[in-house]
Every structure is written in structure tokens, then in C-alpha cells.
Amino acid sequence: MRHRFALPGRLACAAAVCATVAGLLSAPAPALALPGPPSGPSAVPAGPVTAPPPTGPAPAATERPAPGRARPLSPAQLPPRATPFTHGGERRPRPGAKARSCAPGDFGGRTGAALVAFVRASTADCVDTLFSVTGTDAHDVFRQPQMLSVARAFTRAARRYRGDNSAGLLQLVLFLRAGYYVRFHHPGDVGPYTTRLTAATTGGLDAFFAGRHSRDVTAANGDILGETVILTDSADQQDRYLPVYRRLLDAYDGSYDAIGSMVRAVNDVHTPLWRGNWNPRYVAAVAADPRVTGALHDFALGHLDLLGTDLAFLDTNAGMNLARYVEHPELRATVRPLARDLLDRSRITGPTAGLWVAVATQADAYDGAGCSYYDVCGLPGRLTEAALPITHRCDAAHSVRAQALTADELDAVCASVLGQGPYFRGVVGADGPIPGQYVSTIRLVVFASRADYRTYAGAIYGVSTDNGGITLEGDPSDPANRPTSIMYQKEADDGFAARVWNLNHEYTHFLDARDDLPGDFAQQTSVPDVWWIEGLAEYVSYGYRGLAYDQAVQEAARHTYRLSTLFENTYGNSDVTRTYPWGYLAVRYMVERHPDDVQRVLARFRAGDYSGGYALYHDGIGTRYDADFDQWLTACAAGACAPPRRL
Numbered sequence: 001m002r003h004r005f006a007l008p009g010r011l012a013c014a015a016a017v018c019a020t021v022a023g024l025l026s027a028p029a030p031a032l033a034l035p036g037p038p039s040g041p042s043a044v045p046a047g048p049v050t051a052p053p054p055t056g057p058a059p060a061a062t063e064r065p066a067p068g069r070a071r072p073l074s075p076a077q078l079p080p081r082a083t084p085f086t087h088g089g090e091r092r093p094r095p096g097a098k099a100r101s102c103a104p105g106d107f108g109g110r111t112g113a114a115l116v117a118f119v120r121a122s123t124a125d126c127v128d129t130l131f132s133v134t135g136t137d138a139h140d141v142f143r144q145p146q147m148l149s150v151a152r153a154f155t156r157a158a159r160r161y162r163g164d165n166s167a168g169l170l171q172l173v174l175f176l177r178a179g180y181y182v183r184f185h186h187p188g189d190v191g192p193y194t195t196r197l198t199a200a201t202t203g204g205l206d207a208f209f210a211g212r213h214s215r216d217v218t219a220a221n222g223d224i225l226g227e228t229v230i231l232t233d234s235a236d237q238q239d240r241y242l243p244v245y246r247r248l249l250d251a252y253d254g255s256y257d258a259i260g261s262m263v264r265a266v267n268d269v270h271t272p273l274w275r276g277n278w279n280p281r282y283v284a285a286v287a288a289d290p291r292v293t294g295a296l297h298d299f300a301l302g303h304l305d306l307l308g309t310d311l312a313f314l315d316t317n318a319g320m321n322l323a324r325y326v327e328h329p330e331l332r333a334t335v336r337p338l339a340r341d342l343l344d345r346s347r348i349t350g351p352t353a354g355l356w357v358a359v360a361t362q363a364d365a366y367d368g369a370g371c372s373y374y375d376v377c378g379l380p381g382r383l384t385e386a387a388l389p390i391t392h393r394c395d396a397a398h399s400v401r402a403q404a405l406t407a408d409e410l411d412a413v414c415a416s417v418l419g420q421g422p423y424f425r426g427v428v429g430a431d432g433p434i435p436g437q438y439v440s441t442i443r444l445v446v447f448a449s450r451a452d453y454r455t456y457a458g459a460i461y462g463v464s465t466d467n468g469g470i471t472l473e474g475d476p477s478d479p480a481n482r483p484t485s486i487m488y489q490k491e492a493d494d495g496f497a498a499r500v501w502n503l504n505h506e507y508t509h510f511l512d513a514r515d516d517l518p519g520d521f522a523q524q525t526s527v528p529d530v531w532w533i534e535g536l537a538e539y540v541s542y543g544y545r546g547l548a549y550d551q552a553v554q555e556a557a558r559h560t561y562r563l564s565t566l567f568e569n570t571y572g573n574s575d576v577t578r579t580y581p582w583g584y585l586a587v588r589y590m591v592e593r594h595p596d597d598v599q600r601v602l603a604r605f606r607a608g609d610y611s612g613g614y615a616l617y618h619d620g621i622g623t624r625y626d627a628d629f630d631q632w633l634t635a636c637a638a639g640a641c642a643p644p645r646r647l
Contacts, residue, residue, distance in 0.1 A: 053181065054234040054275075055230055055233065102122060102129060106118060116150060116172075119150060119172060120171055124171055127175055133182055138189035139190055142178070147179045147197050148196065150176055154172040154176060155203045158208035161208060161211045163221045165220065180231075180235060201237075205231065209244050219260070221261075223264075226265035229271070230268055232272050236279060238282040239281040241272065242289065246292050248266055250298075263311065263314070267313065267317060270320075277327065283328050283330070283331070287331055293334055296319070300315050300322065300342055301341075304355070308351045312451075319359040320359065322339060322359070327367070342356075343363075348360075353452075353456075354451075354455045357459050359374075364377075383459055384401075388401045388402060388447075390403065394413075394414035403446065403447050403448040419544075423544045424508060424515075427539070428516055428536070428598075429598075433514050433515055434518045438476050438481040439513050442483045443482060445485065445486045447487070447489070449491070450501075453465055457486050468487075471509040472485075473513045476520060483510050483513070485510065487501055487503060488501055489501065495547050496545070504540065512533065517533075523608070526610050527610045527611060527613070528569055528614065529610070530569040531566045535584050535586050538583060539587045549584055553636060553637055556634075556636040556641065557637035563629035566582055568618075569583065569586075597616070601616050601617055
């Protein structure tokens, strides 16, 4: 996985991120990755950031990064941890009748009762697609009269809510969420929203939360409850619904744990609690009635037994959101002792580390001058020493920082990466490093488990951890640049040295940047070339280890994509399947069937002419190989895609 940051969709705080909370920060990009590595722990910036947008749609399954900020986020800017029920962006099934069509025009071409009826009859997944509309479609679908019609229907349905989606309440809520989301990003397209819409939306929210069935602990209610909680945030009404958030936190007990949608609904409370910090009305409301801080403290303290389990995020999110309030001077006297109490009752390592790190990062970032009060001064360095005590040098260019690798495992990791360079160059035909690129040394960081990776990597390196590893290439024009690959060990052995998940995939990104792709990440992805970037990493990883790529073979049998379509892959238009197994298939086909074309493209790339390289396969090849690629896929699925030969 490559190296940049973007605020994820109903993810970064919604249900799937490095440390995501059900819906916090968002944008319809499902995974979070950061820019080049800090030069050291002290390089991670701290402090508040611009208010994040309302949460977007539930993300499709993906681990892709997206271009974004020029600097890493501080740990405080990373949203709380995700629920396992949508981990990695896995979309949960949603209720709703199937509509015959699902296009923006189907919604924008209807008004009043006809629009409401169509929304109710649509699937929730169909309504999710509206989060991405722009331009005329955005205006036609989400102008205020449209939103008012749906908000009034939401109010009527909420008054009669029976604890299920028989009245299409979920679709109405999703439509309203999508409207607020699209207007936030494209206000000129949608047009103004006035207090009339606010009143109509809060009327529905009030009716829903007042109804007794909104308290049902059932799977049917959980889906609707969670989305409605997030709607309070989309409408920027976090202050109005503080009692609801407290009620949900206080009501949680073990009876929820077997009902995924109810667990998500409780976690969804952290969306408005997090984003409310940018709403002055909300901050004033918490200062006037700080009971929510006590509710968060009591939740975290009362559910320490969740730490170390699949539901640990509920506890760590509570601690993170509590400590987040120390940013506000008017709340500091109330929150400081509560945050310190949670730190005193947890530890920097061991079963309670997730809570300790969640609280410590917020306290350090938002009350850094008082770090001694919390005993968190020099936090990134302390975390590094505690979580990554092992240092090892493979050679002058390769070093390892690890949590628990044995001597034999360290030797295996070193041997694996040191032997990969010649194989990689045999695949790409590189003569050596690109002149002037400061990409010559690499630090391999290995955590002992996925849980440890998610606990510590964001706090130390300022990265997202909702992925299988990440490579930070940094600024190749800086003589002090030192790329870093951050990974973790898996419990099961699936062919990587020392069980270091994606070791050879991540290391290929380093080699590719060193030998093929000059410039920083923005330059490297200035044209659609993700088919090459991620496909090559998969091709080399599987080929070097002599393993068949079973998922890619299965995908080949489906004939889902043409080669010319894969040539257009970006991190924004491709999901996990299109990015990784299909990227592998595209690269393998081109390397093994058309190596001269590959060399012509790489010659342009190595010279920094990304547009020229793109033109060679977009215009020069175009659709010319599509038919042959389709036949090759048939052969691949029939057994021709054995582990690639060593070139």
C-alpha cells in the first residue's frame, strides 16, 4: 500500500479506518494513508485541524490510500478506531426494496410525494451512490425543496417508527445525510440551505429519538439508529442531541455484543462527539453541561474488559473522545483529571495499551504544555521505545525496528529483502537507481500483531492503520530522506518471511520508487498508473516468493475488466479487487507478453515524463490488446498462471 493521506468516507470515523470511529472525518475515499515519513518522532505535528466534512457513504471494501495533505497528521487528528463489523471497508447488507433504476436523474427528476416514494422504494445501497453526485445532478437531487420533502416524510415516518425499516426510514435518513454531505463539498452546485430545512430535519430527529422503539436492542433498529445518530452530525446539530449520545453510552451492556448493528450504533455516537469539537454551539453546550465527559469516562472505565477483544474500539474511542476535549480551555479543568485517571488505570504496553495510547495522544496534542500532568511528554519517542524495542541492521542500506522479532526472524526478514533486489530488476529491466533520487536506504518497521500495529503505528508515525501495511517514501529531493515501510506479523504463515504481512509487496514500492518512479507521490500518481504501482508490487511479491496468486486466478475466470480499463486505474476509481488482483493480472500480462512496451513506458517514467508514459499505453496501445488479454485470462484461469518464472 502506498503513502498518502485522505480523510476516509463513512469510515474515518465511521466504520473503517486506522482508527476510525463510525463516521468521523470523511470523504468518499476509503482508506487513509499519509505523506512521506517524519524525520523522527518529534516531526509529527500536533494541534487542531480544519473541521472535517460530514461523513460520507459506507465505503466499498478497499485498502487503497488517496492523495492528500503535504504533511502527516498528528495522532490527535486520526479518528477513533473502527468497528470490526465493517473493518477494511466491508459493506454491510442493508434492508430496502429493490428499485428498477438507480441514477441521479431518477431522484432529480421527481419532486414531492413522487420523490419520497422513490427514495423509500430504493435500496439503501442505491441511495449511497448519491453521495458522489456533483454539478447539475447535485442541484437537481439535493436542492432545498427536495430535501424538505424528504425531511418532512422522515418526520412522519419517525413518529410511527416500529423498530424496523418497513416504512423505508433508513433510505430517507441516508438521503438527508447524502444531501448535507454533497452540499458541504459542492455548495455552489446544490444551492443554499436555510433554517427551514434545519427545523424540518430536527423535527424528524426529535420524533425518532423520542419514540420507544429507538431504544430497541435489535438488529433491525441498530442499522437505522446508527445512521440517524450520524444525521445529527450531518445537520450540525451535535449540541441539541447531547442527551441522546449520553443515553446511548449509558445504555450499552453485554446484550449488545452479539448484534453487530447495535454495536455500530453505539460507536456511531463518536461521530458527532468528535466533529462537534469544531462547532462552537456544541462546545458551549458541553461546557454548560459537561455530563457527557463523565459518560465517556465511565464508559471507558466500565468496559476495560473489552480491551484485547474485537470490541476494544468501543472502549478506546470513549477514552479518545474524552481526552479530545482538553483542547478547549473552558473544559480543561473538568476533563484533565478524568483523562489522567484513565491513563493511571491503563498502561503503555500490555492489554490496556489501546486505551492508554488513545488518551495519551489526545492529551499530548491538545494540551501539550501540560504534558507533565499526564506524564506523556515526549510521547512518540516513548511509544517507539516501548513498542519497538528491537533494532537490527541488515546492511548499510537496510535496517529493522521491531516489536518482537527473534534473531532467526530478523535474519529471515533481512535475507528476504536483500535477495529481492536482483529479482525486481530482472522484472523491470532497471539499470540502477534513478540519478538524483534520495531513495537509497529503508527502515522496516514490524509490529508483533495487527492489534499492536493499530494501537501504535498511527501515534508514532502519523499514519492510518486500516490496511495491511504502508510504505512512506518521503521527499526524494531531500538528502536526509529515509523511506519507511510499516508492517506487522500475522498469526498464520502465508509465505512471508517471519510472517511479516506484505513484506515483499511493501519492499517493492521502495524499489519501484528507487529505480522507476522519480519524484514524490503526487508526481508518481499524476497520471492513471496504479495498475503498474500496485500490480507490480503484487507481481513481484508473488513471483519472488514462488507462490501462485489464487485470488487473481479466480478473478481471471470472471473476465470483469478489459486491459484498457485497467490502464485507467487510480486510487480514486478502483476498489481492492480492481487494484490488487486485477493490477497483478495487467502487469503480468504486459511484462510477459509485451515486455518491449513495458520498457518504453518505464523509460518515460524514469525520465519523469509521466504524461508521455501514460500516452504510450492510453493512446498508443489503447484497446489494441483487449481481445488478446481476454484470451489470456481464459488460459490463466485454466492453469497458465503458475508462479511466474524468474526473469
